[in-house]
Amino acid sequence: MSKALDGIRVLDMxxxxxxxxxxxxxxWLGADVIKLEAVGGDITRRQLRDLPDADxxxxxxxxxxxxxxxxxxxxxxxxxxxxxxxARSDVLVENFGPGAVDRMGFTWExxxxxxxxxxxxxxxxxxxxxxxAFKAYEVxxxxxGGAMATTGFENGPPLATxxxxxxxxxxxxxxxxxxxxxxxxxxxxxxxxxxxxMQHAVLNLCRVKLxxxxxxxxxxxxxxxxxxxxxxxxxxxNASGGGQPGWAVKCAPGGxxxxxxxxxxxxxxxxLTELIGRPELARDPEWATPExxxxxxxxxxxxxxxxxxxxxxxxxxxxxxxxxxxxxxxxSTKEIIEDPSLAADGMVVEVAHPQRGTFTTVGxxxxxxxxxxxxxxxPLLGEHxxxxxxxxxxLDDAELQRLKTAGVI
Numbered sequence: 001m002s003k004a005l006d007g008i009r010v011l012d013m014x015x016x017x018x019x020x021x022x023x024x025x026x027x028w029l030g031a032d033v034i035k036l037e038a039v040g041g042d043i044t045r046r047q048l049r050d051l052p053d054a055d056x057x058x059x060x061x062x063x064x065x066x067x068x069x070x071x072x073x074x075x076x077x078x079x080x081x082x083x084x085x086x087a088r089s090d091v092l093v094e095n096f097g098p099g100a101v102d103r104m105g106f107t108w109e110x111x112x113x114x115x116x117x118x119x120x121x122x123x124x125x126x127x128x129x130x131x132x133a134f135k136a137y138e139v140x141x142x143x144x145g146g147a148m149a150t151t152g153f154e155n156g157p158p159l160a161t162x163x164x165x166x167x168x169x170x171x172x173x174x175x176x177x178x179x180x181x182x183x184x185x186x187x188x189x190x191x192x193x194x195x196x197x198m199q200h201a202v203l204n205l206c207r208v209k210l211x212x213x214x215x216x217x218x219x220x221x222x223x224x225x226x227x228x229x230x231x232x233x234x235x236x237x238n239a240s241g242g243g244q245p246g247w248a249v250k251c252a253p254g255g256x257x258x259x260x261x262x263x264x265x266x267x268x269x270x271x272l273t274e275l276i277g278r279p280e281l282a283r284d285p286e287w288a289t290p291e292x293x294x295x296x297x298x299x300x301x302x303x304x305x306x307x308x309x310x311x312x313x314x315x316x317x318x319x320x321x322x323x324x325x326x327x328x329x330x331x332s333t334k335e336i337i338e339d340p341s342l343a344a345d346g347m348v349v350e351v352a353h354p355q356r357g358t359f360t361t362v363g364x365x366x367x368x369x370x371x372x373x374x375x376x377x378x379p380l381l382g383e384h385x386x387x388x389x390x391x392x393x394x395l396d397d398a399e400l401q402r403l404k405t406a407g408v409i
């Protein structure tokens with residue numbers, strides 16, 4: 001069966017996480033992704049290794065469905081080969097520091113000369129301005145995009161989220177821009193620049209907090225459990241911050257992930273009072289309406305927790321869902337990786353690897369009816385040099401050997 005991006009070639013000049021997460025998504029969608037690495041390889045091949053002399057899970061889980069070639073772009077011959085690769089590509093993606101590709105001699109103007117149809121996508125830490133030259137990492141982007149200031153508990157320090165919204169979140173934004181540019185190219189025949197900054201992507205994911213920043217001008221945020229409000233959106237623990245109050249309540253036996261997140265909708269209050277053994281609260285004017293409950297959110301969830309704390313989380317889940325009360329158990333990473341439903345849905349995937357044996361990775365969250373995803377292993381370093389440089393760029397075996405001996409590939 002054909003894939004959505006069949007025929008699209010992506011020259012992947014990315015490393016670490018933000019860029020590789022974007023190009024892996026494109027590979028899952030069917031693009032031919034050629035990962036161009038320095039002769040020493042992407043640094044994550046060696047970072048956080050759990051097995052000696054094997055590509056790390058850091059690398060393998062971000063670089064499936066790609067081919068790997070090596071190239072020293074600082075050499076004259078390397079620049080010539082890069083020119084040929086650009087000429088044959090539909091998309092170029094890079095996440096080097098600001099100006100790095102320009103310093104190689106490949107400005108946007110030069111790239112357009114080589115291939116006017118190419119979509120050139122760059123991921124940077126920040127947009128143009130005072131932060132442009134800052135070094136960006138996952139948690140730096142969270143810090144400067146609004147996430148950390150609003151994550152954590154009242155009177156506690158700012159906290160980073162475990163979700164990689166700075167790196168992989170930016171990768172998803174980058175893919176959206178690339179696909180839009182490819183679609184526009186069908187009408188104009190021209191490629192274009194796509195720029196995505198990590199700070200901007202995190203900010204886009206924090207828009208509800210900017211909503212609340214503006215609402216603060218009209219008084220305290222009633223749906224937050226906080227007692228005091230200043231002129232900034234506070235950290236509010238596990239509060240949903242939405243129209244319906246929610247909280248993670250403890251369950252038995254009290255382990256670190258023995259919690260269920262519960263959302264209290266108006267329609268769910270009466271059955272919830274029955275479940276927790278306090279049916280009178282459904283009729284008590286001090287508790288019966290959402291407006292009456294909002295000033296007492298902490299007490300409300302304390303009452304729910306007095307009930308949930310006596311039961312295992314899966315029992316709490318079963319009883320709540322039987323009454324159509326929105327909720328979800330806090331799933332540990334161990335529970336997720338062992339969840340048969342996620343495996344059946346292609347979200348937890350076993351992949352064979354020549355160095356590692358079999359490893360587990362995350363599958364594609366994008367489900368297209370006419371473009372099914374087959375997760376293929378990540379490539380070994382330079383595994384496809386002969387295939388790309390030889391069969392596709394026309395270099396013979398002798399030339400390939402000379403380039404290897406000279407350190408060009």
